[in-house]
Structure formats: structure tokens, C-alpha cells
Amino acid sequence: MAFVSSGYNPDKPMEDRISDIGPRFYKEFLPPVLEKNYGKWVSHEILEPGLLVHEAESGDKVYTVRVGSARLISTELIREACAVAKQYCDGYLRWTTRNNIEFMTTSLESAKALKADLNSRKFDKGSYKFPVGGTGASVSNIVHTQGWIHCHTPATDASGTVKIIMDELFEEFTNMRMPAIVRVAVACCLNMCGACHCSDLAVVGFHRKPPIIDHEYLDNMCEIPLAIASCPTGALKPGKTELEGGKKVNTILVNNDRCMYCGNCYTMCPSLPLSDKEGDGVIIMVGGKVSNRISMPKFSKVAVAFIPNEPPRWPTLAKVCKKIIEVYAAEANKYERLGDWAERIGWESFFKKTELEFTHHLIDDFRDPAYFTWRQSTNFKF
Amino acid sequence: MAKHPTPLLDQLESGPWPSFVSDLKHAAEVRHKNPKGIELQIPEDVIDDLLGLLEMSYEDGTTHWKHGGIVGVFGYGGGVIGRYCDQPEKFPGVAHFHTVRVAQPSGLFYKAEYMEELCDLWDFRGSGMTNMHGSTGDIIWLGTTTPQLEEIFYELTHKHNQDLGGSGSNLRTPACCIGMSRCEFACMDAQHICHTFTNEYQDMLHRPQFPYKFKFKFDGCPNGCVASIARSDFSIIGTWKDDIKIDQAAVKAYVGGEIPPNAGAHAGRDWGKFDIQKEVIDLCPTKCMKYEGGKLTIETAECYRCMHCINVMPKALRVGDERGASILLGAKAPILDGAQMSSLLVPFIPCEDPYDEIKEVVELVWDWWMEEGKNRERLGETIKRLGFQKLLEVTNIKPMAQHVREPRTNPYIFWKEDEVPGGWSRDINEYRKLHQR
Ligand code: HEM
Ligand code: HEM
Ligand code: SF4
Ligand code: SF4
Ligand code: SF4
Ligand code: SF4
Numbered sequence: 001m002a003f004v005s006s007g008y009n010p011d012k013p014m015e016d017r018i019s020d021i022g023p024r025f026y027k028e029f030l031p032p033v034l035e036k037n038y039g040k041w042v043s044h045e046i047l048e049p050g051l052l053v054h055e056a057e058s059g060d061k062v063y064t065v066r067v068g069s070a071r072l073i074s075t076e077l078i079r080e081a082c083a084v085a086k087q088y089c090d091g092y093l094r095w096t097t098r099n100n101i102e103f104m105t106t107s108l109e110s111a112k113a114l115k116a117d118l119n120s121r122k123f124d125k126g127s128y129k130f131p132v133g134g135t136g137a138s139v140s141n142i143v144h145t146q147g148w149i150h151c152h153t154p155a156t157d158a159s160g161t162v163k164i165i166m167d168e169l170f171e172e173f174t175n176m177r178m179p180a181i182v183r184v185a186v187a188c189c190l191n192m193c194g195a196c197h198c199s200d201l202a203v204v205g206f207h208r209k210p211p212i213i214d215h216e217y218l219d220n221m222c223e224i225p226l227a228i229a230s231c232p233t234g235a236l237k238p239g240k241t242e243l244e245g246g247k248k249v250n251t252i253l254v255n256n257d258r259c260m261y262c263g264n265c266y267t268m269c270p271s272l273p274l275s276d277k278e279g280d281g282v283i284i285m286v287g288g289k290v291s292n293r294i295s296m297p298k299f300s301k302v303a304v305a306f307i308p309n310e311p312p313r314w315p316t317l318a319k320v321c322k323k324i325i326e327v328y329a330a331e332a333n334k335y336e337r338l339g340d341w342a343e344r345i346g347w348e349s350f351f352k353k354t355e356l357e358f359t360h361h362l363i364d365d366f367r368d369p370a371y372f373t374w375r376q377s378t379n380f381k382f
Numbered sequence: 383m384a385k386h387p388t389p390l391l392d393q394l395e396s397g398p399w400p401s402f403v404s405d406l407k408h409a410a411e412v413r414h415k416n417p418k419g420i421e422l423q424i425p426e427d428v429i430d431d432l433l434g435l436l437e438m439s440y441e442d443g444t445t446h447w448k449h450g451g452i453v454g455v456f457g458y459g460g461g462v463i464g465r466y467c468d469q470p471e472k473f474p475g476v477a478h479f480h481t482v483r484v485a486q487p488s489g490l491f492y493k494a495e496y497m498e499e500l501c502d503l504w505d506f507r508g509s510g511m512t513n514m515h516g517s518t519g520d521i522i523w524l525g526t527t528t529p530q531l532e533e534i535f536y537e538l539t540h541k542h543n544q545d546l547g548g549s550g551s552n553l554r555t556p557a558c559c560i561g562m563s564r565c566e567f568a569c570m571d572a573q574h575i576c577h578t579f580t581n582e583y584q585d586m587l588h589r590p591q592f593p594y595k596f597k598f599k600f601d602g603c604p605n606g607c608v609a610s611i612a613r614s615d616f617s618i619i620g621t622w623k624d625d626i627k628i629d630q631a632a633v634k635a636y637v638g639g640e641i642p643p644n645a646g647a648h649a650g651r652d653w654g655k656f657d658i659q660k661e662v663i664d665l666c667p668t669k670c671m672k673y674e675g676g677k678l679t680i681e682t683a684e685c686y687r688c689m690h691c692i693n694v695m696p697k698a699l700r701v702g703d704e705r706g707a708s709i710l711l712g713a714k715a716p717i718l719d720g721a722q723m724s725s726l727l728v729p730f731i732p733c734e735d736p737y738d739e740i741k742e743v744v745e746l747v748w749d750w751w752m753e754e755g756k757n758r759e760r761l762g763e764t765i766k767r768l769g770f771q772k773l774l775e776v777t778n779i780k781p782m783a784q785h786v787r788e789p790r791t792n793p794y795i796f797w798k799e800d801e802v803p804g805g806w807s808r809d810i811n812e813y814r815k816l817h818q819r
Contacts, residue, residue, distance in 0.1 A: 001422050003529075004506075008536035013456045018539035020584035023485035023555070026573050029493045030563055039562035039571065043697040046646040054564050062564065070402040072524075074409035074429075075501035075510040082494035082501075091494040095514050097559070097608050104564075123404035125395035136647030145517060148439035149432070150465065150481065150524055152447040157439065159402045160394055167397030177650035192715035193517050198612040198723070230758070232718035264717060270449035277443035290612045292604035294667050294690045297611050299721055311440040312390040334653050335644070335665060335690070369720060 031092040031104050033062050049174050050132035051115055053108075063111035064104045067118050067130040068141045068166070068173060071099040072149060072159050077129065080121070084130070088114045098141045098183075100134050133174035137181055139325070140173070142166060144186035145193040147205070153263045154188035155205035155280040156309050161186050161317060165203070168318045169325060179332035179341070182325065183289070190262050198288035200338040201321060202300045209279035210259035211272035215241050219250045222269035227252060230268040235259040260366070281308040284320060286350075287339030295340050301347075303354070305361035320356070327354045348381050384410075385427055386434030390441065406433055409510055420506050424475075424527050428509045431475030432525065435467055453480055453528055455535040459590040461546030462531055478527040482508070482534060483520040483547035485555050485580065485587075488573035489563050490515065499542060507534050517613075518597065519557030520547035545584070551594050551758075553586035558600035559607040566696065567689070568602030569620030569705040570733035576600045578737060579744075592748075593755035593764075603701065604689050610713075610724070615761040616744065617710040617724040620733065622702035625682045626691070632698035633658075633678045644694050662691050707733040709743060711773070712762025722762040727773065729784045743777055750776040 009015055027035060037056035044054040052064040069077075081101055085093040088110050094102045103118070105111050118130040134140040142165060145151065147158030165184065172178060185196040188205035196202035218224070228236045235258035241251050252265075252272070261279075266272045284307065288300030303324070307316050324338075331353060332341035342350040351358045364370035384407070394403045410429035416422070425431070435446050451464030463481040470477035484500070500521070504510055509525030516522040526534065538544045547555035556579050559565070561572030579598055586592070599610030602620045610617035635641045636656060642649060643656045658678075663671045670684035671691060678698075680691075692699045709731060710724035731739050747761070750773075755764045765773050774781055799806045 001426075004421050004423060006533040006536040007540065008532050010532065013532070016540070017457070019457060019545070020588060021539060021543065021545045022581040022584055023577070024487045024496070024542075024544055026488040026491055026563075026577060029487055029491040029496065031491075034491075034563045039568070041562075041564060041566040041568075042700070043566055044645050045642070045697075046649065049650065054566070064564070068400060069514065070400045070405065071513055071515075072402045072405075073512055073514055074405050075505050075512065076409045076412055077405050078497060078501055078512065078514065082497050085494045093492055093494065093497075094560075095490040095492075097490075097519075097557070099514065101514075123395070123401055123408070125401065125404050126398075127395065127401040127404060128398055129400055131398065131400065136645070137650070143517060146513075148445050148447075149436055150447060150479070152445060152449050152465075154445050157436075160440070163394050163397065163399055163401060166399035170398045173399075175650040176647055181647070187715075190715075191717050192721075197715055197721040198609065262717060266449070275444040280443060288612075290606045290609040292606065292611075292688050293693060294665060294688055297606070297723055299723070309443050311443065312393040334648060334661065335694075366720065 029092065029094075031062070031090065033060055033106050034104070036060065037062075046136045046176070047108075049138065049176055050135055051111060052135060060106070062104050062106055063108055064102050065111055065114045065118060065132055066096070066100050066102050066134050067132050068128075068134055069099055069101050069130070070159065070163070071141075071144065080129065084114070084118065088117075096141075098134070098143050100141045101130065131170070131174065136176040137178040138172055138174075138176045139169045139178065139182045139184060142184045142186055143199075145188050147186075147188040151188060153191065153266060153275075155207045155275060156188050156203075156282050157311065158186050158188045158205075160311060161203055161282070161314055164313050164318045165321050168322045172325065172329075178325075178329055180335050180337045182328075182338065184321075196285065196288075197299055198290045198297060199300055200286065200289065201324060202285040202288065203317065203321075204283045204285060205280065206283045206306065207261040207263060207274045207276065207280050208306070209274060209276050210235070210254050210256045210261060211265060211274040213252060213254065214271035214273070215249055215251045216243055218252060218269065218271035221271050222252075224250060224252060227265050227269035227272065230264045231259075232262065232264060233258045233260055236265060277309075281306050282314075282317060283307075284317075284324075286324060287337075287342050289337050289339055293337075294335065295337070298339050300339075301342075302362055303350075303356055305359060324354050324356075346381050384433070385430035386437060388433055388437040391433060391437050403433075406511070413505075413510060422505075423507045423530055423533070424509065424525075426475075428475040428479075428525060429511065431473035432479070432509065432511065435469060435473045435476055438469065438472075447479075453531060455531050455546070458546065458588040460548040460550045460552040460588050463549050465525075476525065479509070479525040480528065480531065482523040482526060482531070483516065483518075483549055483555070484523060484538070485545045485547040486515055486519050486521050486557075488558050488576040488580075489560050490519075491563070496542075500544075503534065503537055503542070507537075518547070518554045520555050546588070548587040551590040551592050552588065552596070553583050553592070554595055554597045555587065556580050556598035556600065557608055559602050561600075561602040565602060567605060567692065567701060569622050569701055570600075570602060570618075570707050571735075572600040572602040572620065574735065575618065575733060575737055575740075578735065582741070592752060594758045594760050596748075596761065604687055605693070611710060612713050612723060613715075614713055614724065615711065616747070617713060618707045618733070618740065619710065620705065621687055621708050621730065622705045623730060624702035624704040626680050626685065626702060627700040628678055628680070629698045629700075630677060633673075633695065634676060636695050636698055637673075637676075641695075641697055645696050662694050665690060705733070706730050707740070709740065711747065712760070712765050714760040714762045719763055719766070722760075722766070724762070725765070725770070726785060727777065727779065729782070746777045747773075
């Protein structure tokens with residue numbers, strides 16, 4: 001195919017250059033009813049799962065239908081969403097921070113038609129394109145990262161694990177029968193681009209083997225001191241080694257016992273890869289939240305130290321996630337977030353009720369804060 | 383017929399949740415048919431090769447993307463992330479597969495026509511695959527080749543009045559909740575301040591000048607729908623100071639069961655009749671509410687604005703009128719030294735255009751962090767290393783009890799020399815006059 005120029009002239013890159021103009025102004029894209037009542041909303045109600053109504057001082061109402069999406073989506077699917085928006089919503093639509101898509105209309109009738117239409121759209125093999133739900137005391141869409149589809153450090157896939165967890169919890173996306181909202185997140189490595197560290201249920205990709213050293217190339221590709229400095233546990237040191245054939249090279253040596261497999265060195269130096277079929281898998285963390293409602297925001301805690309990668313459908317992961325959500329749903333009080341429930345009953349009870357094994361891997365041993373997680377009391381449950 | 387067989391990925395086409403595999407396959411098919419006759423600027427089978435490469439990852443249990451690579455557009459140090467696959471012979475369509483970050487409008491609202499224009503551009507010069515949106519907030523375009531980058535940027539800026547977002551040791555594209563567009567809880571105009579800051583600090587967004595990444599996020603109220611407290615170096619969260627406004631008639635309607643509690647969020651299950659004592663008064667963490675003689679009262683001075691009562695009875699209770707924001711600093715994910723939540727720096731600050739008071743805090747914090755922060759050290763880590771007192775000092779903020787959860791438990795207190803009468807230099811001979819050797 002022939003190269004088509006946009007008008008850009010590589011010989012004079014500064015000619016006509018426009019830069020630093022920022023994003024488009026959001027008000028260009030607000031549905032008129034929202035623009036008219038901007039800052040003047042008085043209340044809202046969830047009429048049925050996935051269908052909200054907001055009411056303004058003026059008495060105006062707007063109905064919102066919320067649907068899930070895979071986040072990794074094609075322009076084809078976006079175009080289909082746009083067509084729906086044109087048909088029912090004067091061409092306006094929005095995304096949420098949790099990768100849901102929202103369609104807004106001013107009539108209840110068309111909101112219901114919209115909901116039915118969206119629920120009727122399916123891919124050839126049967127999965128929904130636009131499943132309606134994710135409101136109120138439900139499991140909303142999963143925020144997640146890139147995984148094997150597009151990142152260089154993942155220890156697991158993100159799109160695949162999200163798909164299997166949401167398949168497993170689908171009923172909880174379309175119903176509102178949880179004690180409180182449940183936020184789920186997946187991050188494919190400890191960088192946690194998806195900010196998993198504060199979700200009710202979080203899955204984190206995790207390596208279990210120290211980096212493999214590519215001695216032959218390391219010194220040519222990497223700044224040895226920079227890579228060494230990047231290690232948070234001081235597991236790396238400069239050294240020399242002899243290659244097959246007798247050539248001596250400068251390289252990096254790893255103190256395996258100190259390595260926590262964070263991959264930070266690999267980010268600095270491509271000659272230190274650490275991913276591995278048997279070594280990699282996921283951690284499950286629970287009980288985080290970010291809202292200030294009732295209790296303070298809190299971090300998620302590790303509930304399962306390791307589950308192996310089992311692509312394509314990660315059956316063990318799916319089973320454990322479902323179990324945790326089911327026990328929480330059965331036991332927690334109304335309005336009680338997963339972490340608040342676990343704290344009320346005590347973590348020893350949490351493990352008993354969820355039938356998860358407590359192992360030595362769950363006792364913090366990382367630097368000072370570890371101490372604050374040990375029990376300094378005889379108040380415990382048998 | 384698919385270019386590469388994908389027996390493992392095919393198993394992700396079943397089940398109710400939208401299948402990204404089905405979507406990818408459909409997109410690949412449309413790209414081959416090319417019904418609009420687009421002069422495709424990157425390989426036609428880019429999506430087939432993406433699927434093939436992913437299938438290989440599913441077999442091998444590991445990624446096949448190489449370590450990044452420096453690519454970008456002229457004059458910008460952010461906005462594009464280089465990506466190359468490690469099997470270019472087998473999957474030439476994704477040999478280069480760079481990510482483009484496109485700055486998102488505040489609140490993630492779009493007009494279909496605009497979205498379609500962007501899709502046209504991305505089908506023409508890229509793979510047609512996207513993330514809507516990246517965790518940071520941008521529209522993420524997955525997969526194009528190096529020669530297309532300037533062309534994409536040129537068309538974005540010239541035709542679509544639209545800029546790239548940030549990546550690298552830059553300011554990241556700021557993000558906000560839906561705010562005043564459609565949420566009655568919003569105590570500040572989250573979208574407006576987000577847009578204003580994004581534009582004001584374009585230079586920081588596109589040209590690396592920080593020790594590491596820096597994120598602003600704006601939550602309109604303490605419910606935290608963009609999770610600013612956990613995900614941003616500079617979290618701005620709307621709040622208020624005066625009384626929660628009570629509509630007593632509506633309170634009665636909740637008690638009487640005429641309005642569903644929590645806006646109907648619990649409708650999927652029979653939780654029994656709404657009990658205001660149990661569900662609101664007793665759950666109020668500060669125990670500052672009373673419901674007596676059919677009247678609800680709140681002792682404002684004791685309320686710490688957790689939002690619970692307002693969430694349960696949104697038609698009866700409203701946030702107060704004296705509104706502004708709290709500023710918290712330093713959230714980050716675990717790498718390197720463990721996760722951090724943002725810590726409260728400014729309990730209350732006006733939040734009105736042009737936001738000068740807030741910008742002043744931002745700039746003082748940046749000056750300090752750019753001076754003192756180590757390479758790849760997030761703001762939260764610098765604060766931890768040098769101490770919260772230092773942060774107060776550089777921002778000229780007076781210490782107050784709000785800054786801590788509890789006072790320190792260890793008495794290893796540092797004093798400055800000028801805080802101690804007479805200073806630290808003393809005369810040993812004077813001392814010896816009183817104390818023998
Ligand atoms: C070279 C290494 C890295 C690459 C290539 C990378 C890439 C990315 C990308 C592409 C995103 C957007 C994610 C998405 O849309 O799914 C992102 C977001 C993010 N990254 Fe990274 N990242 C790297 C290192 C790190 C490190 C070291 C940290 C932690 C200190 C980190 C923390 C985050 C967080 C917290 C977000 C999401 C923030 C938010 O929710 O707004 N990343 N990163
Ligand atoms: C009408 C607009 C909205 C209202 C009234 C609303 C209300 C709330 C409430 C009451 C909470 C606190 C929940 C609790 O801790 O029990 C909350 C938290 C949250 N909401 Fe929203 N929300 C709205 C829109 C959204 C949207 C569109 C999203 C994205 C899909 C969203 C994402 C979140 C997140 C991420 C949290 C934090 C959860 C956590 O603590 O981890 N919200 N919201
Ligand atoms: S969490 Fe890790 S593996 Fe996943 S996208 Fe972020 S840096 Fe990549
Ligand atoms: S993986 Fe992390 S802990 Fe291990 S050597 Fe590399 S930087 Fe150090
Ligand atoms: S953070 Fe508060 S103001 Fe913003 S959308 Fe959530 S509930 Fe509304
Ligand atoms: S906002 Fe929270 S602390 Fe304040 S009265 Fe309501 S429940 Fe109590």
C-alpha cells in the first residue's frame with residue numbers, strides 16, 4: 001500500500017507544527033441535558049440493574065444505561081457503540097473509569113428500549129457485546145492492565161484473566177445482591193499499573209524466579225550501575241564472568257536469596273529477563289478500598305500467595321475468586337465492604353470461612369512495616 | 383480462514399462476558415475485507431499477527447514483547463511507548479507495535495462523530511485496536527509503526543484539535559470523576575479543574591523534567607470514584623465544611639419505605655425493611671447523628687464527612703454549601719518500597735477557577751521534589767525519605783492534628799538548633815567547671 005502523507009514534512013518538522021494544545025474541551029461532548037444542569041443535580045436512583053436516573057433542580061431527568069466492556073476493544077466495536085448512541089442518545093456516549101460504557105437519554109421509554117437492544121447484541125460465539133449492569137451493590141467491571149497482549153514485564157495475562165473472572169461473576173455484574181459495591185482489579189505484574197493495591201479483590205501477576213542473566217550481551221545493552229541501583233533489595237552486584245570460548249566480560253551477579261522478583265532490574269536492563277512458564281502465576285489480594293465511606297481507605301492484603309497460570313481459562317483462579325465473593329456475600333452486613341467484613345470477623349476467621357490455607361508466605365517480612373502486621377496481643381480467635 | 387490457528391484463545395470466546403478474542407477476530411476480518419477501501423498504512427494482517435503472538439504467549443506462559451524502545455514525536459518526550467515483538471519473522475505484522483496515548487476529555491464524554499473520526503484515523507494509520515481507556519485515563523491506541531508516528535500526530539493536531547497524553551518521567555494526563563456533569567455529590571468542579579491543569583501543565587506532560595512520573599487525579603467527593611487517593615501523587619478530593627443539608631420530609635419518606643435506601647443499590651436482594659437506626663445512625667462512624675421524634679439531626683462539628691449517610695439517603699441529605707477540596711499527596715503502587723496511600727497535606731482549600739491557591743501548592747511541591755527527588759523516586763517516596771515535616775516546611779503549611787492519624791509513638795524527636803535556647807555549640811571548659819573528668 002502506498003504511503004499517504006498527512007501533510008507533515010519530515011525535512012521541516014517545525015513547519016506548521018501544532019503542539020501542546022491538550023485534550024478537547026469536555027463541554028463539547030456533554031449531552032445537552034447534562035450541560036444545562038451542570039452542577040445542579042439533586043439526586044439519583046438506580047431503577048434496575050444497569051439503569052440509573054439522575055434528577056436536576058430544574059426537574060430534568062436523565063436516564064443512564066451502563067454496560068460492561070473488555071477495555072481492549074476494536075474500532076469496530078467502538079463504531080457499533082457510536083451507532084447505538086446515534087440511534088438513542090443524539091450521538092453522545094461516555095466511558096467510566098472502570099471501562100464501562102454509558103448511554104444517556106431523557107426518556108425512560110427509550111432507556112428501556114436501549115437496555116433491551118444492548119443486551120441483545122452478541123458476538124458470533126455468543127458472548128455479550130454490551131452487557132447491561134455494573135451499578136450499585138454489584139461487581140462492576142474490572143480495571144486492568146495490558147498483560148501478554150502488549151507489555152514486556154507481565155507475569156500473567158490481563159485480558160484473559162479478566163474474561164474468566166467476569167464470566168464467573170457475571171451474575172453479580174447484572175444483579176445488585178452484594179452487601180456493598182465490589183471492586184475487582186487485575187494487574188499483570190507488581191508495577192500494578194492498574195492500581196490494584198486498593199481493591200476489594202485484586203489479582204496480581206507474580207514472578208517467582210530471579211532474573212536470568214544474558215552475560216554475553218549485558219554489558220553492551222545496559223548501564224551496569226543503573227541496573228544495580230534499581231534493585232530495591234540490593235540483590236545485584238557487579239562482577240565478571242567467562243563466556244564459553246574463554247572471553248571475559250563485565251556483568252551483573254544476582255544474590256538469588258535476596259531477590260523478590262519485582263522485575264525492576266529488567267525494566268532498566270533487557271538482559272535480565274525473568275518470566276518463566278512454571279515460575280509465573282498470580283497472587284490474590286483482598287479487602288482494599290479507596291472510598292472514605294464509613295471506614296478509611298485501605299490496602300488490599302494477600303490472601304493467596306500463588307496460583308499458577310493456567311491459560312486459557314485459569315480454572316483455579318476462577319474458583320478461588322468465586323469462593324471469596326460467595327462467602328463475603330453470604331456473611332457480610334449490608335453496606336459492609338469486603339475488607340471491613342474481614343476486619344470485623346478477624347483474618348483468622350476470614351481464612352477459615354473462605355477455606356483458604358494460611359501459609360508462611362502470608363506473613364509479611366518486607367522491611368519495617370512488616371512488624372505492624374504481626375499480632376501484638378493475646379486477643380485472637382481459635 | 384484465520385492466518386494463525388488459535389485453539390487456546392478460541393476457548394475465551396465462550397462465556398457471557400464480552401470476548402476480546404471474538405472482537406479481535408471480527409476486527410481482523412473487517413480489515414481484510416476493507417469495505418471502505420482504506421489505503422492501509424500498516425500491515426493488513428496486523429491483528430492476525432497480534433492474535434498469533436498472543437496464542438504463542440498462551441502456549442509458552444510468557445510474554446513475547448520486547449523491552450520498550452525509544453520512539454516518539456519530535457519535541458515530545460512522552461505520549462508514545464515503543465513496542466517490538468520478539469518473533470518478528472513469524473509475526474511481521476506486529477514487528478513494531480507502538481502505543482499512542484491520546485489525551486482524553488475530562489469525564490470521558492464523547493460525541494459519536496468525533497469518536498468515529500478518531501477510529502478512521504486509527505484504522506488508516508494503526509491497528510484499529512484500542513484500550514478505552516488506559517489505567518491512567520488516556521485513550522490508548524495499540525499498535526503502529528515508527529514512520530506513522532509523526533503522521534498521526536500531525537493529523538491529530540491539525541484535523542482533530544487533539545493532543546497526545548503523557549508517558550515516561552512526565553506528568554501523566556490528569557484524570558477526574560464524572561463530577562458536576564451528572565453527580566449530585568460533587569463538591570468541586572472536578573472536570574473543569576482537571577481540564578485546566580491538563581492545559582496549564584502541557585510542558586510537564588510532554589517533556590520529561592521530573593525524577594519520575596507524576597499524576598493528578600480529581601475526585602469530586604470522598605466517595606473517590608477515580609481512586610485519586612490510591613493512584614495519584616497529587617490527589618484533590620472535593621469536600622465541604624458546613625452542615626449537611628437535611629430535607630426532613632424526605633428522611634421520613636425513607637423511613638416510611640417510600641424511597642429505596644442507597645439509591646436502590648441493594649435492590650437485588652431482600653435485606654428487610656429499611657431501618658434508619660441500624661443502617662444510618664449506628665453505622666455513622668463518628669456517632670454524630672440522632673433520629674428522635676421523627677427528626678434527624680447531625681452534630682456538624684463531629685461529622686468527618688465520610689458520605690455514608692448521604693449515600694444511603696441521597697434524596698434527603700446533601701453536601702453542605704461551603705465547598706472546596708482537600709489535597710493529599712504521595713500515592714503509588716508497590717514498586718519499590720511498598721504501596722503508599724496519599725497523605726493529607728491541606729485539609730481545605732478553595733477550588734475555584736483559576737485555582738491559584740492549588741497551583742501554588744503544586745508548584746512548591748514540584749520545586750522541592752525536582753530538587754531533592756532521586757532518579758525514579760515517586761513523590762510519596764521522597765516524602766517518606768525526607769519526612770513529612772520537610773514537606774510542611776517547603777509548602778509553608780502549619781502542622782496540625784489533621785495531618786496525623788495519631789501522634790508519634792516514639793520519642794526520638796529531632797530539634798533544629800535554633801529551636802533550642804543557646805543552640806548546640808557549648809564550651810567543654812564551662813562544662814568541666816561543674817563536672818570532673
Ligand atoms: C518500563 C516499565 C513500565 C511500563 C512499560 C509501564 C507501562 C504502563 C502503561 C502502558 C500504563 C497504562 C496502563 C494501562 O493503560 O493499562 C501504566 C500505568 C501505570 N503504571 Fe506503569 N509501566 C511501567 C512501570 C511502572 C512502575 C515501575 C510503576 C510503579 C512504580 C508503574 C505504575 C503504574 C501505575 C500505578 C499505573 C496506573 C496508574 C493509574 O491508575 O492511573 N508502572 N504503566
Ligand atoms: C452517579 C454517579 C455515581 C455515584 C452517585 C457514585 C457513588 C459512589 C459511592 C456511594 C461510592 C462509595 C461506595 C462505598 O464505599 O460503599 C463510590 C465509590 C466508587 N465509585 Fe462511584 N458513583 C458514581 C459513579 C461512578 C462511576 C461512573 C464509576 C466508574 C464506573 C464509579 C467508580 C467508583 C469507584 C472506583 C469507587 C471507589 C470504590 C472503592 O472504594 O474502592 N462511580 N461511588
Ligand atoms: S502491571 Fe506490569 S506487566 Fe502489567 S502493564 Fe503494567 S508494567 Fe506491564
Ligand atoms: S527482580 Fe527485583 S529484587 Fe530481583 S534482582 Fe531484579 S530488581 Fe532486584
Ligand atoms: S467521586 Fe463523588 S462526586 Fe465524583 S462521581 Fe464519585 S460520588 Fe460523584
Ligand atoms: S457523613 Fe459520615 S460521619 Fe458525617 S454524619 Fe454522615 S455518616 Fe456520620
